[in-house]
Amino acid sequence: MTSAVIDAHLSEEHHGPAKGIRRWLYTTNHKDIGSMYLVFSLVMFLVGGSMALVIRSELFTPGLQFVDPAFFNQMTTMHALIMVFGAVMPAFVGLANWMVPLMIGAPDMALPRMNNWSFWILPVAFGMLGSTLFMDGGAPASGWTMYPPLVLQTGDAFPFLIFSVHLMGLSSIMGAINVIVTIINMRAPDMTLLKMPMFVWTWLITAYLLIAVMPVLAGAVTMLLTDQFFGTSFFLAAGGGDPVMFQHIFWFFGHPEVYIMILPAFGVVSEIIPTFSRKPLFGHDSMVYAASSIAFLSFIVWAHHMFTTGMPLTGQLFFMFATMLIAVPTGVKVFNWVGTMWRGAMTFETPMLFALAFVVLFTIGGFSGLMLAIAPADIQYHDSYFVVAHFHYVLVPGAVFGIMAGVYYWMPKWTGRMYDERLGQIHFWLSTIFVNLTFFPMHFVGLAGMPRRIPDYSTQFADFNSVASIGAIGYGVSQLLFVYIVVKCVRRQGETATDMVWDHPKGLEWTVPSPAPYHTFDTPPRVTEGATFH
């Protein structure tokens, strides 16, 4: 507690936040920037969610009712781009901005101005992407994977798509550089690498993945751009190129990308489960090694997205086995979470509920991923709703639940107020029931052969699809409750949070007052044995 005494008024260098819009435009404060990331992400989550509801409304019954197929394709594409790059990734960057300096005892992020720039590029990128909805030829409709030659048929939106992806990449790379430098260079003196909290560890690995693969995505879309406008032949067979080459380059980015979206969620859950089990994290070091192995393996499995492109048999076998290997470190993680709970004095506040649902439901997504990894079986599953079910299980009750859990867990520290526990639990149960109602039936229709990205379907799939649509609408509406809960906290309504917030949680973030003052850890804190799990 004493280590966190804030000398804001003693130092002429530190004043509080500036007033009005300038505070947010010009800020270099990690807490301000973290808040902006989180708010931006929430807005994008609702926008992308509305697009999902357009998709689910169209699919409520067979036949074409609300939207024409071209617009349907624009919705699937934009929904994915917005959710991946606008909602999930910025949410985790927001959490990192808020929590990494607090967890390692740093005064701010290592490169505060660049931190601000990383954020403000995002509204520019998504403004450009969103504007394509009003252009000749409409928004991009090729799917977020942007496969040529289909994507080259995009209308005026095409260069806007490419450059918005470039901007998102620029923002992510700068954000990741900041996180990595902060973690390596700004830790409190006694905090050795293996004393670092799991959230910090998983973000360190995530940041490395981001810097390694976002430039590859930039290269891939640059080749699309030059193929379209400058006559290159990267993806043109007549010129000696190959459209499948795009898929290789894209998925070299794309597979690590899925770990970029899930590793920080692993970190959040690894913070929450120990707190509410009142036990240290089981196998902390093995968690670190597991996350590192997952990161390494994620670079050598990409072609499991491409089993049906006609790659050589040896390629199929290699990518199949390498993919299945990832189940081992992932299994270590799930085992350790369960081991943490074993004989713990557990309580079930909202963050813990989301974390528990994460463990169970993410694992379901992991298992369907294993099924998809089996090359011969994948030839049937490929591009079916089974795939949609799989990646939505890892992304919604996976990544998104991880974010929700983190927000409930740390919001009292940010705002100084407890969220409404009763409403939080209602939000949890509504989300969990509806998310399963939405995505579980997709396994069945997918295995039965319903293709993805098609606005119409055979009548045999009607029942499961209407269930999924009801679930989606329910899930979407439940998130308004989340918005209400957050707004209430931010407006300082509700019980005052104590500095510790929970029942003796470990970690430096709980040694600062609630709400966390504008400047924390001006001088590095001492990391005592009691404050960490080791």
Next chain:
Amino acid sequence: MTHAENRYYVPHDSHWPAVGAVGLLFLMVGVSFWLNGSSPGFWVMLAGLAVVVFMVAGWFHDVIGESVGGMYNQQVDMSFRMGMFWFIFSEVMFFAAFFGALFYARNMAVPWLGGESNNFFTNLLLWEGYEGSWPSNGPGNVGGEYEVMAPFGLPLINTAILLTSSITVTIAHHALQHGKRGLLYVFLAATFLLGYVFVFLQAEEYIHAYQEMNLKLTSGIYGSTFFMLTGFHGLHVTVGAIMLTVIWLRAIRGHFSPRQHFAFEAAAWYWHFVDVVWMGLYVFVYWM
């Protein structure tokens, strides 16, 4: 600035990032409109570019001012170093995408179009008679007949130039560390002048390729990989040479001490990176 010793310098509010975001907005929207065939987009792009250049200059001005003013302690210096390292790593990965495209095209796409692996019928039915051998502008003879760029002559001279410049920048670094300012000015100037000569010769090579060899960006996959790889590299050489020029101007004004000269080192690292990429290019694009 007594507390600069122990306290990590967290800068005040800065308007440069917001200016940079606005500049990028104009730049990207402008170039998009321009590519879509609307010519005012070109001017919007230039305006955006001007704003970005203005932002970079202003931002660096602030940082240099803080650095000279003694606000940065060792830890801040280390943050800058690590930031530069990871930035260069991201650049390496960007080039890796294009090298990957080159390897894939050479060893997979082109041979497969020629019927290798399990593609006998692809070749027979779609591209009969095409022998998939590198270099190639594809079975469609895209861009017409062309000559292959020979590895000796200009490219070899350029290799010598870049290798020499890597040595001169190292000599300049040692001179700076030992306080031999005169030596520093000479060898730093030699480094970026060699860089500009490299870019000039590269332009000569491009003109030669376009006018006499019919080797163009549009010459199938060979032309695509050749010009995209060497073009992006040339762009990086240009940027690196400008960085070194700025460092030189700063050095002449008395910046940098034998112990504190991160900006010099950052530019030198960048220069070595550009050099290493060229070695890869020379071997895999020109030579093999």
